[in-house]
Amino acid sequence: MDSHADKAGAAPKRQAVIYYLTGTGNSYRVASWMGDACRRHGVPARVIAIPHATPAEDLTPGDNQLLGLVTPTHGFTTPWLVLRFALGLPHGRGTRAFVTPTRAGAKFGPLFTPGMEGTAAYLLTLVLLLKGYNIRGVMGLDMPANWIVVHPGLSPVSAEAINARAATRVNFLMNRILAGERYLTGLLPLLLGLLILPVSVGYMLVGRFLLAKLFYASERCTGCGSCARACPAHAIRMWGANHPRPYWTFSCESCMRCMNFCPTQAVQASYPLAAALYFITTWPAGLILVNWLGRQWPPLARLGNPVTTVLVNYAYVLTATALTYLGFILLMRLPLVNRLFTAVTPTRYFRRYREPGTELKDIQ
Ligand SMILES: Cc1cc2nc3c(=O)[nH]c(=O)nc-3n(C[C@H](O)[C@H](O)[C@H](O)COP(=O)(O)O)c2cc1C
Ligand code: SF4
Ligand code: SF4
Known part of the structure; x- marks a missing residue:
């Protein structure tokens, strides 16, 4: 009009x-x-x-x-x-x-x-x-x-x-x-x-990707797919033919919708996985890799400047995180292991939050 x-x-x-x-x-x-x-x-x-x-x-x-x-x-x-x-x-x-x-x-x-x-x-x-x-x-x-x-x-x-x-x-x-x-x-x-500002830049470039990869579904998950449908970033894939479970991709914005609106409170964030990812991602792989390549083939030693080291490290952090998460999600399909991890994950005991007057249908 x-x-x-x-x-x-x-x-x-x-x-x-x-x-x-x-x-x-x-x-x-x-x-x-x-x-x-x-x-x-x-x-x-x-x-x-x-x-x-x-x-x-x-x-x-x-x-x-x-x-x-x-x-x-x-x-x-x-x-x-x-x-x-x-x-x-x-x-x-x-x-x-x-x-x-x-x-x-x-x-x-x-x-x-x-x-x-x-x-x-x-x-x-x-x-x-x-x-x-x-x-x-x-x-x-x-x-x-x-x-x-x-x-x-x-x-x-x-x-x-x-x-x-x-x-x-x-x-x-x-x-x-x-x-x-x-x-x-x-x-x-x-x-x-x-x-x-470095905290915010770090959050945007690294933190939010690591956080996305802490989510998993506990044994309470019914495979209903509600979390995947509700995600505003389309970041969840349902995975598994017989008993589908959510898999969190790097597109996750950590908005907390899936965690708070899951009807069975199955969505958890794994603290042990966070500790493992901390050690894996702070390992100076970029530096080691660039130095090693430089020794194997001297012309590559030119790569050993701070910019390429940071870029190689960034690629390493994302790849290592994705692979570790893949292994973790496969492990979580074993009921006993899943129950064990869930028992030591504090989010299991946390009260969920949603704006008091808001239903999922209002924001989906
Ligand atoms: C991953 C994440 C990071 C957050 N960081 C901040 C922050 O830096 N400062 C702040 O005041 N609140 C922070 N919050 C709180 C939310 O911004 C706040 O509760 C907001 O009202 C949530 O709005 P929503 O329900 O529309 O998503 C954060 C929440 C999440 C989930
Ligand atoms: S985590 Fe919750 S919302 Fe997602 S599929 Fe499982 S039960 Fe459904
Ligand atoms: S936290 Fe938000 S953005 Fe991330 S998967 Fe859950 S609903 Fe999607």
Whole structure:
């Protein structure tokens, strides 16, 4: 409809498109609140999951349009999937835009503790600025922490309390943006994020691949395939003819959806495997290989510079991780071994988390 208006020369009507990526529902909930706020202000809004987004059709760039990006924070920055999506957005032509990374809030008794978005907000902001968007709002937002690989899920009561505060913040932000004001926060997290930039770069280049390869299904797995269908990154393959089990590929973004929505709580992250991968991947294979090749054939000694060593090491880390994981998944098909590994894996005892009002069908 808007494109017809464009062709007739009339200004496209005001509208908002809010894109989100979500693992456990937090960012979806925030994006939904933002959509509701737009509608209360008389601005039609669409709230679209990034894996289903078609920006070339959803958006009519121009200053009557409002674009929102809502994302979880991963490794103190934005997940690769969201960064890639932002890089692929059409030129903004002055489209107004805002960015909200959700982050790991927690509650201990009466005390609320914040998460830290690091560079997540301003990395996306920079991409939007370079693409000609008019930045109207940047705000990190505490939602319940969801990284169940490293901690138990918050109780529903704590999660509700954190969400209530977050809803108030969202209304505050949207009221200002929709009133035409600009609201930019998060300079301190940005500064801290820049200080620990190597952590974020390490997470994006190595950490997320290692994390993907810690997942396995315990003996409680029924082979229903729900995790594979629900994965926003299409990172799970069902493997095995008689008793199919999930196999996690490198495309996994560690969004925690499979772990938290599995109907039998079968998805676990193996700590013993993490320890094994640590030793395997920190072995200086790149250096050893390059030196050995140099001794075998002296012209190859020229390879022994820091850049080639890092590249060879990177290839080694990914290959060794993939092969170790393959062996591990084969081992996990032996019921006794699987039970043994599961018994010593802390995630087996962790409460699962999902945004209290969110069902799988809302985000799938
Ligand atoms: C792998 C992973 C890494 C995370 N890293 C951070 C982080 O660096 N800082 C932070 O505040 N929260 C971090 N979190 C917490 C989530 O960003 C936060 O709980 C978010 O609201 C989850 O949103 P979602 O349910 O939409 O996926 C991390 C969560 C996961 C799963
Ligand atoms: S891990 Fe859970 S969701 Fe995935 S196939 Fe097994 S039972 Fe189904
Ligand atoms: S495999 Fe699981 S944790 Fe990884 S992206 Fe898919 S749903 Fe998220």
